[in-house]
Every structure is written in structure tokens, then in C-alpha cells.
Amino acid sequence: MKTLITEEQIREKVLNLAEIIANDNKSGKIHVLFVLKGAFIFCADVIRALCSHNLDVTVDYLIAESYSGKESAGEVKTYINIDIKGKEVLLLEDIIDTGRTIKTLKEKLLEMHPEHLKTICLLDKPSRRIVDIDADYVGFKIKDKFVVGYGLDYDEKFRYLPYIAEIE
Ligand code: IMP
Numbered sequence: 065m066k067t068l069i070t071e072e073q074i075r076e077k078v079l080n081l082a083e084i085i086a087n088d089n090k091s092g093k094i095h096v097l098f099v100l101k102g103a104f105i106f107c108a109d110v111i112r113a114l115c116s117h118n119l120d121v122t123v124d125y126l127i128a129e130s131y132s133g134k135e136s137a138g139e140v141k142t143y144i145n146i147d148i149k150g151k152e153v154l155l156l157e158d159i160i161d162t163g164r165t166i167k168t169l170k171e172k173l174l175e176m177h178p179e180h181l182k183t184i185c186l187l188d189k190p191s192r193r194i195v196d197i198d199a200d201y202v203g204f205k206i207k208d209k210f211v212v213g214y215g216l217d218y219d220e221k222f223r224y225l226p227y228i229a230e231i232e
């Protein structure tokens with residue numbers, strides 16, 4: 065395994081993104097929806113970075129599953145049990161790969177009539193895209209490498225790493 069993005073780089077990026085998100089915010093409130101499981105650590109850091117910008121931050125979660133091992137299975141299974149009507153929502157993902165997960169979630173959330181819906185991902189692999197979608201806020205664009213750490217797993221392992229590593 066090789067370190068791709070250090071703890072320090074992630075910390076700086078999270079602070080930058082939080083500042084941009086806070087400046088774009090319209091209502092003074094933000095409802096952060098993170099996607100389990102991979103996004104839980106990124107979410108924890110983003111909501112704490114947002115709190116220094118005088119925003120009223122609330123948090124909820126969704127579940128989406130498409131991966132087994134290192135391969136995307138194609139079909140995206142979701143579990144969504146939330147109310148976002150009229151809310152300013154930020155959908156927070158760990159990584160966008162084929163784009164299927166974020167596209168499926170976005171479509172389902174828009175049917176629930178949020179006031180605004182924006183998306184953020186820590187990592188983006190544009191060269192892997194199968195469906196046409198991009199996040200509004202992107203941490204790092206990376207090459208087509210399988211990565212772990214900072215919440216991301218390989219068969220449930222390595223989520224605890226404080227940095228992003230690539231599996232060679
Ligand atoms: P997509 O639907 O293909 O965009 O896949 C998104 C999901 O696949 C992410 O939420 C991750 O859970 C998982 N995933 C994609 N690439 C990686 C990777 O390099 N490491 C770990 N998980 C990944």
C-alpha cells in the first residue's frame with residue numbers, strides 16, 4: 065500500500081470545502097446527508113469544519129451499496145428513511161467512481177422536494193465514469209486506482225486509516 069493523500073492534505077481540503085459551502089449557503093441551515101458506510105469519517109470532519117461558519121448543521125444518513133470486493137456490482141441498493149422537504153441538503157459521499165450511486169441517490173432525493181440539493185465527495189475518479197454526473201464540491205480528483213482509508217474499505221478492511229492509500 066502506498067499513501068496517496070496525507071492526513072494533513074485531507075485536513076486542509078476539508079477546511080477549504082467547508083468555507084466554500086458556507087459561502088454558498090442560502091438559508092443559514094444545512095442538512096448533511098452522508099452515505100454509509102464509507103462517508104462517515106469525512107462527514108464527521110466536514111460537519112465540525114462547518115460549525116465555525118455559524119451554520120445550523122443537522123445530520124442524517126442514507127445507505128447505498130453497490131460494491132463487493134474491488135468491483136462495482138452495477139445495481140445500487142438504497143435505504144432512505146428521511147424527511148428533507150424544504151431543507152437545504154448537502155449529500156456527502158466518500159468517492160464517485162462509476163457515478164451510479166450518487167446519480168441514483170440524487171434522483172431519489174429530488175423526488176422528496178428539498179429546497180436545495182448539493183453534492184460533495186472527497187474523492188473523484190472521473191476516468192471511471194459510466195453515468196454522466198459530477199459532484200458540486202470535489203476534494204481530490206484521482207486516477208483509476210483502488211483506494212482505502214479515511215472511511216473507505218477493501219472488503220471492510222482499512223477504514224480506520226487516517227490517510228488515503230492506494231492498493232497496488
Ligand atoms: P459508484 O456508484 O461506482 O460511483 O461507486 C461509489 C461507491 O463505490 C463509493 O461510495 C464507494 O463505497 C465505492 N468505491 C468506489 N471506488 C472505491 C475505491 O477506490 N475504494 C473503496 N471504495 C470505492
Ligand code: MG
Binds near residue numbers: 103128
Ligand atoms: Mg460508498
